[in-house]
Amino acid sequence: MPQITVDYSPAADAGFDREGFARALHTAVVEIAAARPEACKTLFRAADASAYGYDQEGAHVIVHITFGLLAGRSEETKAKLTETTLDLLRDHLKSDGFVLHASAEVRDLDPSYRKYEG
Template structure:
């Protein structure tokens, strides 16, 4: 915990500093949600194809990114909202909107009580 997933349009990859974003994101999660630094894990998933409205997806004038943060239960709604707002601000800082409109979203969800992990 936390389990973080970043889904994003492939078209924005050259403009998205994923390494710097992940480091800054982990710092935020530690500061805001009281996670341990060594527990922060982020998986980036690049989508080959995304579509926006009625536009021709080949034009790639829009990029989509969604960040999901799975945390153990117990954080207040205020903490979760503060974290998602901070994540959106980080995206503004780490994605250079070169020729596209960025559509960014973030959510914090509680991990199910059945959550288990393995390291080895």
């Protein structure tokens, strides 16, 4: 915990500083949601393709960031985390002529959540 997933359009690749974003995001999660630094894990998933309305691929970039956190964070904490995340994304994803559509959400992990490290 936290489990962080970043899904993004392939057109973002050239301008997306994923390493810098993950580092800044992990720092924010530690400060805002009281996570341990070594517990922060981020998975980046570039989509094979994306579509926005009727426009062509590449004219728009879609990024959605999902946090899975253990239950117990306040709604204010969750909102601050998603707002900070979108600010950090703007700092680490430079537009190459595309329109950015970004979103973030925090979900409470189900009580059945378990992890394995080995």
